[in-house]
Amino acid sequence: MTSQNAAYSPVEEMWNAATHGVGIVASVAMLAVLVTLSAVYGNAWGIVSTSVFGASLVLMYTASTLYHAARNEGAKKILKKFDHIAIYYLIAGSYTPFLLxxxxxxxxxxxxxIIWTLAILGTFLKIYAGGAGTKWWSVGLYLAMGWLIVFISGKLFAALPPAATIFLVLGGLFYTGGVFxxxxxxxxxxHAVWHVFVLLGSFMHFFAVLFSCVFV
Structure with a gap:
């Protein structure tokens, strides 16, 4: 166990990697399903938007799995930044189909x-900023990005079918609840429990995208 990640035992890290390893497989499948169905039933906007959403899932789960599976301290330090950065792009990617x-x-x-600007801002802060408060502002930015949706929630929910609305809200609740x-x-x-909440949030948003941006 590295000093970099001393909070997690080897067994915990195994579960941390395994839970999001499942996410890699699931996200590749979700990407394939959404893009294929968008090509059949949707339009160019749907194909591009679901590609961005699916790619953001693959990126996040891959970065997380590689970070938790790494044993070299130097590699782990670098991968940790990519793991945290990927979350910004997951959030921005999750917005994209609903917005476009x-x-x-x-x-x-x-x-x-705004959401993609914040993702880029978060990337630069994660790379160049540091210190004891890094974790708190990172989580704060994640939550601010995630709940930025409240400012257009009325218009968004009016544009979504009921099933998509339910799945969208459930996804947000799983992601937010997992922060605890x-x-x-x-x-x-x-941390493995947090990963399970993230998986559940991703599945909920997959169905929200499916019912609102593919089968429309």
Whole structure:
């Protein structure tokens, strides 16, 4: 176990890697399903948007799995940054289908610009900023990006079918609820539990995208 990641035992890291290893397989499958169905039933907006969403899932789960599976301290330090950066792109990628397919309005384009700007900002901060408060501002930015949706929630929900709305809200609740376990690093297997919440959130958003941006 490295000093870099002393909070996790080898067994915990095995579960941390395994849970998001499952996510890699699932996200590749979700990407394939969404893009294929968009090509058959949707349009160019759907194909591009679901590709971005699916790719962001693959990126995040791959970065997370590689980080937790790494044993070399130098490699782990670098992979940890990529793991955290990938979360920004997962959030931005998750917004994309809803903004560019379900809504595609001036308000949607504004939020699209803001969310991707925040993802890029988070990337630079993660690479160049540091210190004891890094974890807190990172989580704060994740949550701010995730719940930016409240500013257009009325218009978005009006554009979504009921099933998609339910899955979208459930996904947000799973992601947000999992943060409780993410912040409790001292509790054994808390990070693996966080990973399970992330998996559940991803599955919920997959169905939300499917029912609102593919079968429309």
């Amino acid at each position: 397919v379900a809504m595609r309005s001036p308000a949607a384009w504004a939020v699209f610009g 376990f993410y912040m409790r690093k001292s509790k054994r297997f808390s």
